[in-house]
């Protein structure tokens with residue numbers, strides 16, 4: 368007989384263990400919500416182990432890349448899940464078209480405003496479902512939810528989904544980001560409950 372901790376599961380099968388579905392959209396982050404005087408000065412830097420690093424403006428991202436919609440479920444490590452979140456933006460598979468990533472690149476570091484970072488394996492970043500979103504429900508992201516651009520990596524806990532993203536670095540080695548240095552998991556698969564690195 369098994370006397371271990373009982374896992375709470377959701378009848379739909381869509382919700383990872385020990386998560387509760389919310390219909391609201393909680394705001395969660397450390398640090399300040401950035402304010403932009405002149406959004407034309409904003410840019411996204413793509414660099415590291417690539418042949419051709421890029422510096423993209425918001426206008427370029429919206430006008431020169433295929434625009435996609437992704438409807439997905441998001442799961443925060445603190446226990447809330449939100450089903451059918453609807454994002455518009457550029458999928459990472461489309462973003463990377465025309466960029467040659469070196470074969471020794473195995474990880475991606477996402478940089479946000481105020482030096483916040485998170486890290487993940489390149490395969491997770493490059494999944495078909497990963498999107499850099501500028502809009503939610505067809506409206507520009509609100510400042511609290513990441514305006515002007517955030518990552519959405521739905522199959523990992525939501526802390527990997529950097530709001531206010533400014534940089535994407537391809538690296539050979541894994542560098543723990545902000546929450547990862549504070550005990551969160553290097554990978555963060557909600558179905559495996561990879562919440563903390565000492566699990």
Ligand SMILES: Nc1nc2c(c(=O)[nH]1)N[C@H]1C(S)=C(S)[C@@H](COP(=O)(O)O)O[C@H]1N2
Pocket residue numbers: 392393394395396397398443444479480483511512513525526527528529530531532
């Ligand atoms: N730049 C930045 N991005 C971040 C965070 C942060 O502290 N800074 N927190 C993460 C965490 S823990 C969560 S749960 C989600 C929350 O996104 P939301 O506020 O849009 O719900 O953002 C993630 N992205």
Ligand SMILES: [Mo]
Pocket residue numbers: 395443444445525526
């Ligand atoms: Mo979170």
